[in-house]
Amino acid sequence: MWYNVGMKILLTGGTGYIGSHTAVELVAAGYKEIVIFDNLSNSKELVMAKIAEISGIEPEFVEGDILDKVALKGLFKKHKFDAVMHFAGLKAVGESVEKPLQYYETNVGGTVNLLEAMRVAGCKKIIFSSSATVYGEHAEVPYSEDAPTGQGITNPYGETKHVIEEILKDVAESESGWQVVILRYFNPVGNHPSGLIGEDPNGIPNNLMPIVMKVARGEMAELLIFGDDYDTPDGSGVRDFIHVVDLAKGHVAALEKLSGLAADDSAILIYNLGTGGGRSVFEVIATYEKHAGKKLPRRVVDRRLGDIGEVYAGVEKAARELGWKTELDLDDAMRDTLKFLG
Ligand code: NAD
Ligand code: UFG
Numbered sequence: 001m002w003y004n005v006g007m008k009i010l011l012t013g014g015t016g017y018i019g020s021h022t023a024v025e026l027v028a029a030g031y032k033e034i035v036i037f038d039n040l041s042n043s044k045e046l047v048m049a050k051i052a053e054i055s056g057i058e059p060e061f062v063e064g065d066i067l068d069k070v071a072l073k074g075l076f077k078k079h080k081f082d083a084v085m086h087f088a089g090l091k092a093v094g095e096s097v098e099k100p101l102q103y104y105e106t107n108v109g110g111t112v113n114l115l116e117a118m119r120v121a122g123c124k125k126i127i128f129s130s131s132a133t134v135y136g137e138h139a140e141v142p143y144s145e146d147a148p149t150g151q152g153i154t155n156p157y158g159e160t161k162h163v164i165e166e167i168l169k170d171v172a173e174s175e176s177g178w179q180v181v182i183l184r185y186f187n188p189v190g191n192h193p194s195g196l197i198g199e200d201p202n203g204i205p206n207n208l209m210p211i212v213m214k215v216a217r218g219e220m221a222e223l224l225i226f227g228d229d230y231d232t233p234d235g236s237g238v239r240d241f242i243h244v245v246d247l248a249k250g251h252v253a254a255l256e257k258l259s260g261l262a263a264d265d266s267a268i269l270i271y272n273l274g275t276g277g278g279r280s281v282f283e284v285i286a287t288y289e290k291h292a293g294k295k296l297p298r299r300v301v302d303r304r305l306g307d308i309g310e311v312y313a314g315v316e317k318a319a320r321e322l323g324w325k326t327e328l329d330l331d332d333a334m335r336d337t338l339k340f341l342g
Contacts, residue, residue, distance in 0.1 A: 004259045005030035010081045013088030015043035017199040021248040027055035029252045034059035050196040066110030076121035083125035096157035107160035125258045127181045133158035142314035145270045154306035172268040179267045181254040186240035186274035186313045190333030191340045198340035227303035238278035240312035243328035253324035274313025275326045291334045
């Protein structure tokens with residue numbers, strides 16, 4: 001099949017963890033006209049050189065904030081984008097409880113600014129980084145894209161993702177030609193096999209793997225395992241851990257789906273991106289330790305507030321409509337994590 005690899009694509013938040021891996025996979029798939037717009041609040045400009053080292057092409061970098069309407073306007077004046085992949089936003093669940101206004105402003109307000117700049121410029125294709133968190137805590141596994149969303153979300157971060165999804169649906173219905181893909185990520189782990197880019201958050205992480213890495217580096221004393229009394233095979237939490245390279249390829253598949261639509265067709269397409277299976281926290285740790293050849297200091301503590309036992313994705317829709325499924329597993333993710341750790 002022929003795809004429009006001549007498309008010019010904007011990646012907001014493109015120096016971040018998922019955006020940088022997606023930039024690499026876009027270039028690998030032939031998309032060479034990429035512009036990254038990021039305020040570097042949770043990433044480093046050095047990532048641009050790493051993307052170039054891996055892919056042979058350095059996308060254009062623009063330092064800027066999605067809260068800055070003037071900067072966005074200038075960006076869309078300078079470039080005629082065919083599509084936007086919108087990664088920029090704040091993602092720390094715990095921090096969102098302490099600073100809800102900052103999360104609503106950046107995630108929701110920033111997305112509104114971006115959509116307005118797109119509307120004015122006549123760019124109507126957008127792929128949005130949503131999250132399994134929109135399903136709330138009452139959904140049944142495997143989560144299906146048809147399951148209700150927005151009920152039982154336990155933190156402001158999750159609420160912002162739900163609200164943005166609703167905004168995108170309204171925008172897609174507002175005038176013809178809007179083509180929106182909402183990708184609901186499950187738990188991204190691992191990094192590029194080159195070890196050159198990976199998850200390197202500023203500040204204190206919430207997620208399992210960034211914490212494992214901090215403990216491995218000796219920057220944190222021990223890993224706290226939040227509960228071993230869930231109704232799961234080994235009692236620890238079960239999640240759908242997806243290798244970030246597979247996740248990045250899911251974005252390329254979504255873009256190809258969009259480029260196959262007629263220009264004035266409106267669309268709102270929603271896909272889970274996960275492996276379709278759950279692995280436990282103990283399994284993740286054991287796999288990491290197997291590859292590292294040493295044990296991590298760790299301790300089981302009480303369950304974390306708001307956590308649930310088991311989460312994994314239904315992935316048939318993405319397989320059927322995007323022709324995409326994961327190819328890598330937890331061993332690949334842990335091996336690659338160790339390469340990034342150095
Ligand atoms: P990340 O923090 O590594 O990347 C986000 C990027 O956005 C960073 O480079 C940051 O500097 C930039 N950014 C933040 N605020 C900005 C602003 N106001 N203007 C411009 N740039 C800004 O996070 P990630 O893991 O790559 O996540 C990307 C997207 O995927 C986010 O929207 C996140 O909510 C979503 N998501 C992530 C996960 C996960 O577990 N990593 C899961 C589900 C959804
Ligand atoms: N965990 C620990 N110790 C830690 C951190 C996590 O035991 O120090 C456990 C959690 O209890 C959970 C599992 O590891 O069982 C995964 O936890 P994460 O914080 O890495 O991920 P979550 O599943 O809680 O949440 C993540 C993202 C959300 C997203 C959600 C979708 O943070 O943004 O996946 O399922 F919505």
